[in-house]
Amino acid sequence: MSVASKFGHTTSSKERDQEIDLALAVMCCLQRPGERVPYAVIAEITGLSHGGPFMIEQAAIWREIA
Numbered sequence: 240m241s242v243a244s245k246f247g248h249t250t251s252s253k254e255r256d257q258e259i260d261l262a263l264a265v266m267c268c269l270q271r272p273g274e275r276v277p278y279a280v281i282a283e284i285t286g287l288s289h290g291g292p293f294m295i296e297q298a299a300i301w302r303e304i305a
């Protein structure tokens with residue numbers, strides 16, 4: 240089930256969010272230590288547009304720096 244955001248766009252359902260989380264978890268399990276995954280690859284794996292994976296990548300980079 241999709242839900243309309245306040246801007247009129249549809250947002251992910253809880254089930255879709257779980258699918259994305261699972262895809263990211265599997266990707267992390269297959270990733271080598273220290274390996275960075277570009278947001279374009281994350282977008283392809285999760286089926287998201289570039290904006291969501293870009294934010295995921297930025298958060299990971301900030302965690303790495305901190």
